[in-house]
Amino acid sequence: MATDIKDTVHAVEAAAVMGLLATRPRVLALGEPTHGEDALLDVRNELFRQLVEEEGYRTIAIESDCLAGLLVDAYVTSSAAAGSLDEVMERGFSHGFGDSAANRELVHWMRAYNEGRPAPEQLRFAGIDGPLEMTGAASPREALTSLHSYLAGHVDAGLLPCTARTLDRLLGADDRWTEPAAMTDPTRSTGRSAEAGELRLLADDLxxxxEAQTPHLITATSRGEWERARLYGRTATGLLRYHHWMADTSPGRMARLVGLRDLMMADNLLALAERGPTLVHAHNSHLQRDRSSMRLGGRLLEWWSAGSIASAHLGESYAFFATALGTIRHRGVDAPQPGTLEGLLYALPDDVCVVDSPRLGAALAGTLAAPRASAWFGYFPFEPAHLTATDGLVFIKDIPQGRAASI
Structure with a gap:
């Protein structure tokens, strides 16, 4: 069996990744099994750099706030209004990802790559997540008012379903929407107030x-401005839908919320795919083709991930490479148990490799023990049953603790 495993292993290079695929996918997704480890992002950065330079990918997207990501995109495309790198890292990322040295190096490299290139050849940045955190969801104000402002500037006022003043009145104070207690107590959510219900209808109309004014708007502004307005539109409707279900008291509330979050990610991914070849990096559970699951408060939550939705739409134009790992000793994750998938890969001499996962899955069918158990809640071991539905598996043997930025 060891020989069979070795035959599935390749260097982590763009050529090896593309060699595992029948065609160049429009969306090539790389997952990670945990957040906050720059060693994982270092591998991502180098692989994405090769895929940009050798395979022509033109967007790099990550699991971060899609609206905040507009600031990062402006910076890497050298917009004068973008601010400094420090400001971009502070304001352009959610989930604390702006503190990552590897993310900082990615942004720095993207800007350097774009220097002197014409706009159509420049590398773009995007966030695919909604404006959401574990503690709650943002106010829909930014998305709604930005969409309204764009339309008000370019269509007849009589076509608008409301005025900016009406939106402001219905939105009220932003802290109504960002109330942290609403995540665990649905009665604290404003998502089913009369104002929220009216805003959902107005967001849909806007x-x-x-969409109805697409031919005129692209001509009157630009395709890029119209695409940004579409981002505002789907973010506004997505946030209002999310807030509505935050106020739900049924047992299915949390499963619905995690599913709605991934639906927002999927909508952003599909929009990026329309624009051109896209690389995306997020948690494995957001990008895999199989149904995702997690335990929260003793309850099993199951939902269809952004990757599964995008794959259903795109077919072979969507590819997914998961990442698995051996140890994160500073998190209490020691060498994997023998008989697990990670245990078999850990016995190989390679520190980092990419594995032909469908072929490996076929070779190991019925021979693996139960999935690896994790000693740390923040790390999700790879599910061996997902091997055949994954285009490739990047394996990293050991994750060191931290490092300093080189910029």
Whole structure:
């Protein structure tokens, strides 16, 4: 069996990744089994650099706030309004990802790559997540008012379903929407107030007006500005839907919320795929083709991930490479148990490799023990049953503790 495993292993290079695929996918996704470890992002950065330079990918997207990501995109494309690298790292990322040295190096490299290139050849940045954190969801104000402002500047006022003043009145204070207690207590959510219900209808009407006026708007502004307005529209409707279900008291509330979050990610991914070849990095559970699951408060939550939705739409134009790992000793994750998938890969001499996972899955069918158990809640071991539905598996033997930025 060891020989069979070795035959599935390759260097982590763009050529090896593309060699495992029948065609160049429009969206090539790389997952990670945990957040906050720059060693994982270092591998991502180098692989994505090769895929940009050798395979022509033109967008790099990560699991971060899609609206905040507009600031990062402006910086890497050298917009004068973008601010400094320090400001971009502070304001352009959610989930604390702006503190990552590897993310900082990615942004720095993207800007350097774009220097002197014409706009159509420049590398773009995007966040695929909604404006969401574990403690709650943002106010829909930024998305709604930005969409309204764009439309008000370019269509007849009589077509608008409301005025900016009406939106402001219905939105009220932003802290109504960001109340942290609403995540665990649905009665603290404003998502089913009369104002929220009216805003959902207005957001839908504004988004529909944007689509109906597409030919005029692209001509009057630009395709890029219209695409940004579409981002505002789907973010506004997505946030209002999310807030509505935050106020739900049924047993299915949390499963619905995690599913809605991934639906927002999927909508952003599909929009990026329309624009051109896209690389995306997020947690394995957001990008895999199989149904995702997690335990929260003793309850099993199951939902379809952004990757599964995008794959259903795109077919072979979507590819997914998961990442698995051996140890994160500073998190209490020691050498994997014998008989697990990670245990077999850990016995190989390679520190980092990419594995032909469908072929490995076929070779190991019925021979693996139960999935690896994790000593740390923040790390999700790879599910061996997912091997055949994964295009490749990047394996990293050992994750060191921290490092300093080189910029």
């Amino acid at each position: 988004a529909a007006l944007l």
